[in-house]
Amino acid sequence: MSSCSNERAQALQRGRLAARRRTTPFFVLIMVVAAVVGVAAILCLDGSQAFSLSPSVVPKVSARTTSLARLVLAAEGASAAAKPTLSGCRQDLQALCKTQPRVGYHFRKFLQEQGSTYQGYQLFKVPEATVQQFLALHARGALEQFEVASADALAKLDAVKDDDAFAYWQWHETIVQEAFGTKRPDGVPAQVVHKFLETFQAGGFERVDMGSDSQVAEVRAFQKTKGGSGHDIWREFCRSHRGQENNFDPKSWPAEHLRRFLDKSKAASSRRPARAKDLPLTKEGCLEEVLAKLVTSHVPVMPAPEVKARMQLLHADPAVFLIPDFWPKEACQRLINAANSSGEIRQSSITGQGIYAGEERQIRTSGSVVMKPEMARRYNAEDLVRRLIRDLVGTLGVGCAGAGQVSKLLTSEYPQVVRYERGQYFTDHEDAFAASKARVDNYQRRVTLLVYLNDVEKGGATRFPKLGFQVKPRQGQALLFFPSFANGRPDPRTLHSAEAAEDEKWIAQVWIGSPMPSHRR
Structure with missing residues (x-):
C-alpha cells in the first residue's frame, strides 16, 4: 500500500475518532435524561393505581385497592420503606442534633412544654409546623444556654456504664426524669451527669438484679x-419502655424484665388455639393435597416451610387455615393504637346487594377504619400495613406460582381494622361479592386474611355455620380462607359471622381480589 493511501486511511480514522468524541457526550446526555424521566415516572405512580393491569381490566373498585405486586415489591424493598423519609425541616433538625448535641435536649424540652412527647426514632411523627417553630427559636438564639459536662466527666460516665450493666440501665432511666429522655450525655446539662455519678458512687440508686x-x-x-x-x-x-427505646442489648436489662418477656414469649409459642367441640376432622387428605387443589379451584397458596409447619387445617373443602403466632403481640397492639389514635373509626359498612337504608346497623354493628397509606404513615403504622401484605403474599405465598412469582392480576384492598365493643356483632355474611355485582365492577374477592389483634375471653368467636365450627380470638393468630372460586363465583360454604363480643375485640383484615375471568386479557 502506498504512503499516500496510508496517510488517507490515517486521516479518515482520526476523523472518525473526533466525530465519536463529539457525539458521545450527546448520547450520554440523552441516556441520562431518559433514565431520570423514567425514574420520575415510576416515583409519580400513585399507590392506588393497579399498574399490573391494563386500563380495560382495572377494577371499578380500585379506589379501595392497590396493586398487590406493587405492595409486595415495596414490602420486600424495604425495611427502608418501613421507616418514613423525613421532610426538609426535619432533616435540618436531625443534622443539627448530630452536630450540636444540645439541640436535642432543647427540642425535647420544647415538645414537653407543649404537652407532647418525642422519641428519637419517631421524628417523622412530630408535626412539621412544630419543627419549623423550634428551628426559628434556635435561629434567633432564643433557647436557654447551659454548660455540658467536661470530657473527663463524660469519660468517667462511659467507664461506669461499661463496667456495670445496672449503671447503663439506670442512666437511661435517669435521663427520662432529668433530661427529657436526651440520649447523648454531651447534650445534657453538666449537673445531670455530675448528679448521676455522685448518686451512683454513693449507692443512692436502688439496685436491681440484672439479667x-x-x-x-x-x-x-x-x-x-x-x-x-x-x-x-x-x-x-x-x-415500649420509655428511655430504653434504643437499649436492645439484653445484658443491659434487669432480670425481672427479661423474665417477663421470656414468659410471655413462651406462653405465646406454646398456646394452642381454641377449637370448638364440634370442629370436624379433615375429611380430604393432608395439607399438601389441599394446597395442591387450591391452585385450580381457588388461588395458589405456597407457604414458606416454617409457616407450613404451623398451619392448621380447620377444614379441607372449602379450605380454612388457622395460623398460630402469625403476628407478634407488639405489632398487634401498635395497630390497635394507630387505629384508636386516628379518630377515624366509623360505623362499619357492608357491600351486599339488597341492603336497605338503616339495615346495615342490624347486620353489622362494629366500627372500622381503612388503613390507607397516608393515614398509616401519619400514625406510625405504615410498616405494619406493608407487613400485612408482605406476610400474606410472601410468608403464606398467596397467589404465588413457580419461583415465587406473584400473579399480576391480583390486587389487594387496603387493610381494615375493626373494633367490636361489648355486644357488637356481624351476622352471617359472605366476603365475596354477588356474581352479578362482581361482573359489573369487574372485581371479585379471592382471599380473606383475618388477624386477631387481641385475646377475647368471652364471646367474639368467628363462626362458620355451614362448616360446623368456630374459632376463638387469640392475639396474633390468623384465619385464611377463600370466599370465591377461580371462576369468580362466590363460594357460599364460607358463610361466616362474628359472634357478639362480651369483651372488646379487635381484628385486622385484608382481602385480595382480581378481575372477573371474562374480562381478563
Whole structure:
C-alpha cells in the first residue's frame, strides 16, 4: 500500500475518532435524561393505581385497592420503606442534633412544654409546623444556654456504664426524669451527669438484679426464631419502655424484665388455639393435597416451610387455615393504637346487594377504619400495613406460582381494622361479592386474611355455620380462607359471622381480589 493511501486511511480514522468524541457526550446526555424521566415516572405512580393491569381490566373498585405486586415489591424493598423519609425541616433538625448535641435536649424540652412527647426514632411523627417553630427559636438564639459536662466527666460516665450493666440501665432511666429522655450525655446539662455519678458512687440508686447469662442467651436465641420476626418482637418490647427505646442489648436489662418477656414469649409459642367441640376432622387428605387443589379451584397458596409447619387445617373443602403466632403481640397492639389514635373509626359498612337504608346497623354493628397509606404513615403504622401484605403474599405465598412469582392480576384492598365493643356483632355474611355485582365492577374477592389483634375471653368467636365450627380470638393468630372460586363465583360454604363480643375485640383484615375471568386479557 502506498504512503499516500496510508496517510488517507490515517486521516479518515482520526476523523472518525473526533466525530465519536463529539457525539458521545450527546448520547450520554440523552441516556441520562431518559433514565431520570423514567425514574420520575415510576416515583409519580400513585399507590392506588393497579399498574399490573391494563386500563380495560382495572377494577371499578380500585379506589379501595392497590396493586398487590406493587405492595409486595415495596414490602420486600424495604425495611427502608418501613421507616418514613423525613421532610426538609426535619432533616435540618436531625443534622443539627448530630452536630450540636444540645439541640436535642432543647427540642425535647420544647415538645414537653407543649404537652407532647418525642422519641428519637419517631421524628417523622412530630408535626412539621412544630419543627419549623423550634428551628426559628434556635435561629434567633432564643433557647436557654447551659454548660455540658467536661470530657473527663463524660469519660468517667462511659467507664461506669461499661463496667456495670445496672449503671447503663439506670442512666437511661435517669435521663427520662432529668433530661427529657436526651440520649447523648454531651447534650445534657453538666449537673445531670455530675448528679448521676455522685448518686451512683454513693449507692443512692436502688439496685436491681440484672439479667443472668442464661436469660440473655435465651433472649438472643429467641431473636433468631419465628423466621426472623423474633428480632422485631424483642425490639418492640424494648421500645415500649420509655428511655430504653434504643437499649436492645439484653445484658443491659434487669432480670425481672427479661423474665417477663421470656414468659410471655413462651406462653405465646406454646398456646394452642381454641377449637370448638364440634370442629370436624379433615375429611380430604393432608395439607399438601389441599394446597395442591387450591391452585385450580381457588388461588395458589405456597407457604414458606416454617409457616407450613404451623398451619392448621380447620377444614379441607372449602379450605380454612388457622395460623398460630402469625403476628407478634407488639405489632398487634401498635395497630390497635394507630387505629384508636386516628379518630377515624366509623360505623362499619357492608357491600351486599339488597341492603336497605338503616339495615346495615342490624347486620353489622362494629366500627372500622381503612388503613390507607397516608393515614398509616401519619400514625406510625405504615410498616405494619406493608407487613400485612408482605406476610400474606410472601410468608403464606398467596397467589404465588413457580419461583415465587406473584400473579399480576391480583390486587389487594387496603387493610381494615375493626373494633367490636361489648355486644357488637356481624351476622352471617359472605366476603365475596354477588356474581352479578362482581361482573359489573369487574372485581371479585379471592382471599380473606383475618388477624386477631387481641385475646377475647368471652364471646367474639368467628363462626362458620355451614362448616360446623368456630374459632376463638387469640392475639396474633390468623384465619385464611377463600370466599370465591377461580371462576369468580362466590363460594357460599364460607358463610361466616362474628359472634357478639362480651369483651372488646379487635381484628385486622385484608382481602385480595382480581378481575372477573371474562374480562381478563
